[in-house]
Amino acid sequence: MAGNETIVRIQFDEVVGLAEEIFIACGVGREESHMLSESLARADARGIMSHGVVRVPSYVDQFENGRFSKETRLDAVRETLFSTVLDANNGLGSVASYKSVELTKKKARENGIAFTAVRNSNHYGAAGLWSSMIAEDKDLIGFTSTTSILIVAAPTGAGRAIGSNPISIAVPAEMHPNLCLDISMGNMAQGKIWEYKRLNKPFPDDFWLGPDGEVTTDPNKFALEEYVMIPFGMHKGFGLGVVLEMLTSGLSGGAFHRQYVGFTKEQLPLCHCFGAMRIDAFMDPADYRKNVDEYIDYLHGLPSRHGAAPIMFPGEIEAKVEADAKMNGVKIPSQVLADMRASAVKYGVDTSAYAKFLSAAI
């Protein structure tokens, strides 16, 4: 992020609207453009800018060079009352995920529990979006994971072994925002390297390997995409990433990470999975949510270490940022707006409805 950049506040619907118009102009259907745009804008609204509309130009490029199918056709490969295997035919990860979440929720409501595995898909954005969508009606617990490009090393390994393979679990609360765990298997998100590079600040010594397979603390020795993440908690994060792959690539019958060797960009068919379970199969959902609330209150009431921040629950930061974005608009860097404007101009999108916010672009 450049030093002279400013952050602009844009209403959520406007962010979605402009991104949507751009994708439609690229030849993507209206419904699919909307699903993709909403997933990007929602990531921004939750403070996960790396997965937000900063990616619009990259999507445009990839539509242009035929990297993605503009249409996301989902074929059911195998199906039971609770299970579904879907082939996304190289369509959009967001669209495949949106539809998979809808299907998983529907089957869970009918059957009590449902699990969906998806293959031949693409990057699905922030995992927490999809588990949140499952838990948002307050009656279901939501689960998701996805494969990604190879980016995490094995605990004793010298190179790329597994993807960031995030796990997200969302659990409804009543008065508090829902609990939403969203963690990936690397010790630090790759996006944060930029900040260390900018400040020329050494990395902690358990975060990164260089392409030479050795631990590195030098943020300027390699290009961003050459660094390999050390897994969080070493064998624990690594092991979790391995078993999660058995639920994504494994159950969907899709591509495994063993087929990803040599690729460092997102150009491989990814696999996802989604789970939903009805709380009322176990106990009264209102009582359950009350217990979740009380547990959050318990966590909030615990003492902090001397000088340290208050204790927060999983998803609390994202929920706070999202509440603020709802009130005051989504924070978008002016450079990102400028890039969206360039994409809009390129495809002859009528941006008159967005003139006010585009004027805030650099």
Next chain:
Amino acid sequence: MAGNETIVRIQFDEVVGLAEEIFIACGVGREESHMLSESLARADARGIMSHGVVRVPSYVDQFENGRFSKETRLDAVRETLFSTVLDANNGLGSVASYKSVELTKKKARENGIAFTAVRNSNHYGAAGLWSSMIAEDKDLIGFTSTTSILIVAAPTGAGRAIGSNPISIAVPAEMHPNLCLDISMGNMAQGKIWEYKRLNKPFPDDFWLGPDGEVTTDPNKFALEEYVMIPFGMHKGFGLGVVLEMLTSGLSGGAFHRQYVGFTKEQLPLCHCFGAMRIDAFMDPADYRKNVDEYIDYLHGLPSRHGAAPIMFPGEIEAKVEADAKMNGVKIPSQVLADMRASAVKYGVDTSAYAKFLSAAI
């Protein structure tokens, strides 16, 4: 572990047999004694001695002082085709878990998927035992978690916040041993403190807090049970532990960690959960297991960091130790045998059938 202690090799069935006779002599039923003894011996066989027959004298004490119910009555509180909530009436964790696993497998075979939550139980031993039991017939994926005493701090917290709250997922392979992830939320198992104490070796600086709420590297400053674990991966391990509690205490309607404050020993009603899912609901199980095998081969083929150990899959060490124990007998410290002998003598157990191995006791 004392310096003059030796390790003895005992056949698995003999370890189970003597422990079983002791528990029967304490007034526990034969079937329940067998389930408890087998779970302890299996932990030893898998190299997890801290959860093995070293605990026999402690169980004996707890039967004596009425801490556990000798009978483990399981009442179904709520039930659907896939879900079950069980109340274990303060019975044995191993017995409740053994029966819950059987029920979960049965329901999963009938319904495709099953999830069981248990409340008012006690320590269930090593989580990996139960997920392994689910996956051992090669047709199901197994999942489990449990609460424990408060032992892990929040990332910025000064004291005990959550339990070790392990997660275990087991996935069947064909030629290789099954994958079995079994990780708890602390940065280091408490049992390992003994080794640091013995060698007077400083702890790594991100592993332990003292009861004063500050990070400590001094292994001899406090008693074993006064140290509090820092969560592995900080907010990641902590967050995972929090959402897992929503599947154990949460879904079972049992005691939450917020009710555990002030307790540092195992004397609180614990909650577990167990999940099982049929692989053939998604794809051909033989093809699935072949993919798992190939993925393991891929992991084994990855290069190690200079001077580091080969890359291993989750559960590989335990599987190797177990295969060796099957061939050559389970490794039991002679002091543990001596303690079992003392328990047997106290309860007038006829140990003539075990004379050979008891002679190896210190």
